Structures are given as structure tokens and as C-alpha cells.
Amino acid sequence: MSAPPIVEMKGISISFPGVKALDRVDFRLFPGEVHALMGENGAGKSTLIKALTGVYTIDEGEVRIDGTPRRLGGTADAQAAGVSTVYQEVNLCTNISIGENVMLGHETRGPLGINWRDTHRRASEVLEKVGLGELDPRLPLSTLSIALQQLVAISRATVTDSTVLILDEPTSSLDANEVENLFTVIRSLRDEGVAILFVSHFLDQVYAISDRMTVLRNGTFQGEFMTADIDQATLIATMVGKEMKALDSLERASSRREVDRSGAPVYRAEGLGRKGSLEPTDITLHAGEVLGIAGLLGSGRTELARLVYGADKPEEGTVRLEDAEAQIASPSQALAARIAYASENRRDEGIIRDLSVRENLILAVQAKRGWARPIPAQEKNALVEKYMNALNVRPADPDRPISNLSGGNQQKVLLGRWLATRPDVLILDEPTRGIDIGAKTEIMEEVIALADEGVAVVFISSELDEVVRLSDRVMVLKDRRKLTELLAGDSLTSDTIIATIAEESAPEDPGSLEPAGTGASS
Amino acid sequence: MSTDATSRTSMLRTLLHRPYFWGLIAIALLLAVNSLKDPSYLAIGYNANTGSLVGNVIDILRAAAPIAMISVGMCLVIATAGIDLSVGSLMAVAGAVSMELLASAGGSAGAALAALGLALLLGAVLGAVNAVLISVVGLQPFISTLVMMLAGRGLAKVITGGQNTAASNETFRWIANGYVLGLPVVFLLAVLIVIAVGLLVRRSALGLMIEAIGMDPRAARLAGVNRRGLLFAVYIASGALAAVAGIFASASVMTVDVSNTGYQLEMDAILAVVIGGTSLAGGKFNITGAAIGALLIATLDKTVVFLGISSSATPAFKAIVIIALCLLQSQRVRDLFRARRAKTAPVTSDAPKEAVAA
Amino acid sequence: MSAAITTPPAAPTVSRLERLRQQLLSRADSLPTAAALVIFVLMLAYGEIAYGRIFQLSTVSNLFINNAHLIILAVGLTFVIISGGIDLSVGAIIALSSVCGVILANAGWNAGLVILVMILIGSTIGLVSGVLIQYFDVQPFIATLAMMFLGRGLASMLSTVPVRLDEASGILLLGTKIKLIDGPKVNDLVITPGVLIALLVVAAAFIILHRTRTGRTVYAIGGSEHSASLMGLAVVRTKLFIYVASGTLAGIAAVVYTARLGSAQNITGIGWELDAIAAAVIGGTLLTGGFGYVLGAVVGALVLGLMNVLITRDGSIPPEATTIITGGILLIFVLLQRAVISRQRE
Structure with a gap:
């Protein structure tokens, strides 16, 4: 790889309350390569992507795009710098036509406003590049399967002549054929010199498409490898770690x-x-x-x-x-x-942020008893005390809002919530x-x-x-x-x-x- | 510093942190303004004939009663991250049905009871219709209750045949115009109902569950909380409380004005709830706050009239209060305040972090 | 690892039947508009059969003249609702703007200037709503509710009794009836400048919504505001534009209405925001945003107008039932939309 990297991120750190999402992570991306970003949930993949697309501001570190240091303040900034992103949950508008989704913001305009005929013609041209040339761009996007919407989103990224294309879990809802179609498109874009950042949890696909990969774990950089040099077992071991x-x-x-x-x-x-x-x-x-x-x-x-x-x-x-x-x-x-279940999504499906530790802890027991049979105060205190002690929740103040606690202590409170229901x-x-x-x-x-x-x-x-x-x-x-x-x-x-x-x-x-x-x- | 002084300041601080603190200040301010105009404004006299206290303050308490009723209902609904725009119309429906019944059934106490029961039942049923549209059909609360607001006003007119029906029934009249221990019955009833609702939601687990579904419906569902049942409960409660308010409003003049009874009072209720410190985004709610909000609105209404401004101009003042409160609740303004505080006292902003680490 | 398949994507090779089904499905969102049109025609037919004198030029003329303001309001609400928002302040804007206008005109202001002020009052209130919504995260219905209170209250401070325009005022020119076709007896095709303004507004709105980037961004925001901003569209500017436009159109509606009536009052326009919402929804605009047609809103406004005519003609339906009927129609259309959406999702 003789060309200089198009994207270079050095020592990137990003913190959220209670969590260090990225800790001095390095990342580089070369033109004309497919680069896979690997890591388990919570490894910091999406945080890194959002740092590169300007959705999150970085606390520490430097982002260089095409050699110049950049401060990205938002999606529009990133797009202006030539970075386009296709997210897992396809970010298009299903209520408007396919062609419009491709061209929105770049329509051909004439004296009478938007020239729809020409706009749709150009949309067809762009769609042709991803193999969707036969599609009628006037149909609403909602008539397409998720797989085709994914391709439409990619073709939208090519309208803006992006030099960097980020694909975040693009294959999670595609079948084998659709994945191959997508790969054909990715390869042809790569051959045109576009730098592609590819995120997927399907190892086979990563091996099929990527040239190079960066592995993250728990917000830290684990290494950069040429795909050809690392076998699956080593990769998995690097991703999951041996703590x-x-x-x-x-x-x-x-x-x-x-x-x-x-x-x-x-x-x-x-x-x-x-x-x-x-x-x-x-x-x-x-x-x-x-x-x-x-x-x-x-x-x-x-x-x-x-x-x-x-x-x-x-x-x-x-x-x-x-x-x-x-x-x-x-x-x-x-x-x-x-039966009790503690969700993996602690933030959205576990804790209720604005309730106190006490209220979070007793919620499931209370729901089980029904509203009309409140837990008597004494029993409630005993319950809360029991589980806060048993699980060693710190700080040991049940009236504090749970959002003030660290992630580990939130998790202990949630564990207490489910234990309190005395599950089998x-x-x-x-x-x-x-x-x-x-x-x-x-x-x-x-x-x-x-x-x-x-x-x-x-x-x-x-x-x-x-x-x-x-x-x-x-x-x-x-x-x-x-x-x-x-x-x-x-x-x-x-x-x-x-x-x-x-x-x-x-x-x-x-x-x-x-x-x-x-x-x-x- | 003596301990006495510190305990007093800490008491003051707890009061300051009560969400309705500013509501109380505003009431005091309005009363002060009125006293400036007429020093005897706050005077309370005693009317030996009726055995009642009389005075401007008593009038305010009387006027606050119906607003407090719908505010309490609205407070519960807003806590679930919903809204009930139909309360004003349901007041008219309740007033219409009770006046019609009294007009034909006469002046007996039994008729009054029947009117009360029928009005409450109708309010609860229409509230249940709202709940069906929202929790079963899945419409937005705002649009479901908007439809009910249109239809309810129409229903009231159909019940009375478009007339402003009047009736006479001493028992019914007593609800709004009678006195016990020198205080208006209507005020005492309102206080009782506010306390009863407050105890019901806070002594049972209803309050916690309502807050849970308002804050985070997904997490609440996984914790086993039954959202649909709770939505039914709050919208039925809101409908029934609106019926109580309608009874209060129509009993005071023993007439229902189908176009004006409860007209735009849903706005007053929303305002009272927000003044009381309940966020429009749902979650933590404060029934006492809503009642104090209702009192503030009643005071504002009376003040505007007392100062000689047309009563129909009061909405403008309410709008300004709503806008101010929304601005205070908005993230942007909070960030601004926080930034300023952080600049002046950087040490305090780090305190919670240290506490967590400890 | 299997080798890359070199054939182009097989996606577009759907059967003809499938394509037809897709096309029908893709048109399903315009079903409510079609339904509104059918209802309008049925209402016309029913009226003609039951009461007579519906299919005639004068009735049609009056329908347009009496509902020109509602058409303008409904067009404004269509913008707002397509974007997924709501504007409850339009009725109050009409009250404030028309009371203000009449007072200024009677104080001797130039008619053109008065009209400009009336329109700008609407724009200002719309701008405040937009700023509250966009910059301070106030829910649209709360922000515009506050503006509704403010407008109504300010109008009441100006006057609580009806104020009449001077007979000589230039504003009244906008209400002059112009005979286009001189029919037998009073059966003439009549038009007022107010109706013309309404038609111009409809045409302009149509062009903006369908032929400009701003208009398309309105749809995109309604589809998904999050996606729209990730696509790099001017979401902030467009949302402000939407509320300013709705306010401005309410100001224009106030001009048209005042010109027709020749007087104004602080209670003018109570509940009109609901009529305008109903008109937009009946005309096929999805209350959850993303779909909607300006022309549909016109049909919706005419349906509501015709309903009033029929109720008046009938005489046996108590006029107080009107709001129930409006509410009922609104509910039916909202439910219809939900049914269509869930059908599409399958």
C-alpha cells in the first residue's frame, strides 16, 4: 500500500458518563481497500464510526482526512469531507420514491423547479452502478426489500463522489445471494479507488470481502492485520479476549x-x-x-x-x-x-434512568404483585437493603437516581431487581x-x-x-x-x-x- | 453559625427544590399586586346569615376547585407521556347530562345523586373510549383526545338540544355554593379528592408504575409492568375527574353553557401540571404541584379581572407562562445555566463523579 | 468461500403480476384522498337528490367563496402535518390578525400596508413557534398551543366586541364578487379576489412541495427526521420554514376572511385549526407525517364546507351535531389511514 492513508485517526478517546467508549484508538484507511472493523458488542465499533462521521465529538485525538486535520461537527461536515455512511438501519425515507432517495439534495433543477424527468434519469444512472438500473426510480422506496434499500443507500453515497464509504452492518438482513450482489458492488467501488470501511459480525463475509482489518475490544485497539495473515480462530480470540x-x-x-x-x-x-x-x-x-x-x-x-x-x-x-x-x-x-430476564441493553431496556436505585430494584417485584398490593415500607427497605448488601452496590444510597451509578453498579441493581422476584x-x-x-x-x-x-x-x-x-x-x-x-x-x-x-x-x-x-x- | 440557622436554611432549601416552589411564589406575588391596588384585597369577612367566610381569597379557592380536578387527571395522563385534550369538553358533557336529568327529575336529593352518578359514569366511559383509541388501536394520545374534544362538545349540545339547560335542585346547588365550617363545600371536596387521588397513587404502586411507563416504556414492559391497564386507569380517571369538574362548574350557576362550560380549560389543566413541576415528556409527576398550579391559574384569572383587564385576555398571560416554563425545561437553556455554573464553581460539578467512584 | 457471482442482481426481475401488486400497494397511501373525492361526489349527489339546487353555479361559487380561508389554512396545515408536526395556532392568528387589521384600517392606514401587517403577524407567530420547536425541543402541539393562547389573548386585549371595517376600506375590494358567467336568475358563477388568492396559494404550495428541494425536504422530514439529517438535508431551515409558512398562510386567510365579512372579532376562528387539520387529514395527509397532498386538502376543505351546506339545507340535523360529525369524520379517516399503513407493512 504505497499511497498515503485517506483517513488517519490517532489516539481517539471518547467518554460517556460512566463509560470510556474509546480509549486511545488508532485507525487508518487506505484508498482502494476494503477495511473491516471487528469487535464484539460494546467494543467501540459504532462509536469509532460516529466519531468519523461527526455524530460524536471526540475528547482526545486527531482525525486527518486526506492529510488535513479535521474537526467534524456533523454529518454534513463529514459528507463535505467525502465521507458517506450507510447505516445498519437503512437511513432513507421510505415514504418517497427510490429515485428521490438517491438524489435528495442533489436534484436537477430547471426554471420550473426540480426537473423530475432528468432527476430520475440521473438516479437511474447511479442505480445502474450498483446493478439496479432496471428499477423504476419512481416507485416508492417502501416497495423494495431491505436488501435493495441497502443498495439504494449505497448508490446515494456515490452521487456525492465520496472517497470514503462506511458500511455499518450492511449484510445483517440479507440472504446469501443478496450478500454476493452487495459484494460485487463493493468490489467495483473499491476498484474505482473508494476506501471502504466494512463492519459486519459475519466472519465468513469479512474474510470474503476485506483486505485488512482493525480489531477493537472494550474500547481499546487490539491490532491491525492483513486479512490474509490472520486465521479465524486467532481473530475470534483477539476479539473476545481472555480476561x-x-x-x-x-x-x-x-x-x-x-x-x-x-x-x-x-x-x-x-x-x-x-x-x-x-x-x-x-x-x-x-x-x-x-x-x-x-x-x-x-x-x-x-x-x-x-x-x-x-x-x-x-x-x-x-x-x-x-x-x-x-x-x-x-x-x-x-x-x-x-422466569426473569436481564436484557443486554442495560441503558434502554434495563434501568429506568430517572427512577431511584430503590425504585429500580423493586419495580419487577411490584409489577408481579400488581399495583393494588404495594410492598409494605418495611419489607421494601429490607428487600432493598438485602440485595444492595448482597451485591455490594456502591454508593449504598438507595435514594440516589440510578443514572448516577457506574455501569457495574447499575448492573448489580438490575441483577437485584430480578433476584428479588425469586425466579426459578x-x-x-x-x-x-x-x-x-x-x-x-x-x-x-x-x-x-x-x-x-x-x-x-x-x-x-x-x-x-x-x-x-x-x-x-x-x-x-x-x-x-x-x-x-x-x-x-x-x-x-x-x-x-x-x-x-x-x-x-x-x-x-x-x-x-x-x-x-x-x-x-x- | 448556630444549628438553628442551618436547619432553617436547609428547610428553605428543600422547599426551594420542590417543583411547585415557584408556583407558590407566583401566587404570593399576584396577591401582593392585588393588595397594592386595594389594601383590603386579602381581607376575609364573616357572613352570619350563610355561616360563611367571604372575601376575594375565598372566591379564588372556589374558582380553583374545578381546575384542580382536571389538573390532577391531566397530571396522571401526562405522567404516562400522554395528553388529554378532551377534559374541557367532558366537563360540558357532565354538566349537560346532570342538568338535563335534574331539569326533568326535579329537586329531590335522590335526583341530585342520580345526576352525580350519571355524570361520573359518562365521564369515565368517554375516558375509556380515549384509552381504547390510544392503547388498543394505537393512535397518538393527542389526536385521539382531540377527536374526543370535538365529539364531546357536540355530544353536550346534543344532550341539551343546543340549549343552555338550567335546573333547580338544592342538594346539587349546595355542592358548589354551600359552606361547611365557613369554607366553600366545593373547595373542601376538591381538597379531599386531591388528597384521595394523591394517597391512592402514592400509597399503592400506581404512581411508580405510571412513572415507569412514562419514562421508559420498553424497560417498564420488560420489568413486567402492564402498560395497557395503566393507560385505561389514567384516562378513565381523567374522564371521571373532568366530570367532577363539570359538576362543580354547572352546580355553581345551576346552568350548563354547552359552548362555554369548560371551554379551553384543557389548556389550563396542562399549564397547571407544568407549573406543578411535571414534565410534558412524562415520567415524574407531582399531584400537589398540579393542585398548586390550579390555584395559581385561578389566582391569575381573578387578578386579571381585578386589574380591569378583559377576562378574555387571560390566555395571553397563560401563554407567556407556558413559554417561560417550556424554555426552562429545555435542554438548551439548562445547558446554558449549567455552563455558567460550571464556570463559576468548577469544584461542585465534579462532586457527583467522585461520589460514584468512592 | 464461494466465488463471487458475476451476474447482475436479480432484483428487478419480478413478475408482471407482482409489479402490478406493488404499484397498487404504492398507491395505497393515496387511497384516503380518493375516498375523500368519492365522498365529496356522493355528498353532491345526495344533496342534489334530497334537497335540489346543489349542482348549480351559485352553490359551487358560494362553496368556494365561503371556504376560501379554510382552503388556505388547510394548505398550511398540510405542510406542517406532512413534516410530522402540528399547528394549533392558526385560528388564533386569524383572530389577532383580523382584529388588528380592521383597527389599523379604521385608523386610516393604507389598505396595502394593513394587509402586509396582517400577513406579517401570522409569519411572526409562526416563526416563534418554529424557534420554540426547533431550538428548544418544545413539542409542536405545546408550542403552537401557547401561540394559540397568546394570539387569542392579544386579540382580546385589542377588542372584545366585533369591529367593522369602514365601507370605503380598500380591503373590502378583495371580497368583491365578480360575475364570470351570468346564469339564469341568481345562478351565476361568481368569484372573489379572495378565492383567486386561495387558488394561487394552492398552486404555489403545489409547486413548492413538488418542485423544490425545500418541499421535498418537508416530505423527507416527515418520513424520518433522523434520516433526513443524516442525509445532510437542511432540516433546521426547513422546519422553521414550515411553521413560518403555516403562520403566514393563516395571516393571508385572515385577510381573505376579513375582506369577505367586513368585520372582525376576538372570537373569530375558534376551532378553525381543527377544521383545517380535519380538511388536511380527510384529503389524505397522514397525521403521522410523510404523506400528503395539497390538492387533497382542498377536497377536504370542500367536503367540510359542503357538509355545512347540507346540514343547513336539511334542517332536521341539529346544527350542534356538526362538531360530532366533524370529529367522527376525522376519526374515521385517521382509522382508515392506520388500516392502510398496517396493510402496507405486512
């Missing part, structure tokens, strides 16, 4: 006890599924067992948890609780059936993400203690070492379906899980053979 320090104090859970799987399972679902989010999947949970769910982002791990909890309504499958047929179609039904089944989705090591260890110790008390715990984490340490059994998911289940034992290590995921290359990906457009649920 041994946090785990040293923990004994391996499974080595300490035997799980009795002979009785009726606490929870058993057969063929639990929902179009566009999860293939029919069987899942069985036993009392006193920690079931780990391993899989990369987008593998269906969160989708499975949400279906079990009724946060999304299952479209198929039967559920049995202690061998009795049951129907769980909403969170309140799940709570009544003593507790699903923890990424409970250790974005929190400090001390809180991490405390939460994992709590998980083991719960299992010892007889709770069936489902533990989802992208930190494979954590999954291995805690779980008695591990379910491995990929591409929205279950690959296998592995029993804990000396042979189960994070490397075996990585190998399972990496080996299972699925060109005939059954998870995405759905007709286009059904993935629009996101």
Missing part, C-alpha cells in the same frame, strides 16, 4: 458439583422460533444448572433469550414448565411463571459487558451462588472464558440456529468453542434463506 485476571479468583463452577438432570426440567421448549430472528430451537433448563450460551453477535443468542422470556412473542414451539404445558407470550406472564429461571444477557473487573467477579460469584441455591441460570456472554468458567453446559449458536450443546469438562475450553464456531462454515446458510424483507423487524 484471566477477573476469573482467577473463581473456581470453575462445574468442577465443584454435579448437576442432577434426571428430574423434570424447570423449563423446556421445543422448536421455539420466530421468523427472521431464530430458527426453531430446543432448549432445556435444569434446576441448579448454569447453561452458557456461546455465539458471536447476531448468532441468535439474545433472540433466544427474548423468546424464552416472552419479550418477543414466539411464533412457534411448545413450552413446558416442570412438565406442564405453558404459554409465555409477554414479560408479565414470564415473571408470573418465575434467570436469564442474564451480557451481564458483564462494559463493567469493571471487580463488579464482573462479583456478578459471576453471584451466578454460581444462585445455581447452588437451585436456580436455573442462563448465562450469555461474548467473553467465552466467562462462559466456560461458569457453565455446566454450553449451547453454541451461529447464524440464528443451534449448532450443538457441549457438557462442561476438562475438554471444554474457549478454544474448543471457537473451533466449533469457526469450523462450521455455512455457505448454504439456512438461517438467512428467508425471503428478503422479513428481517425488517429490527
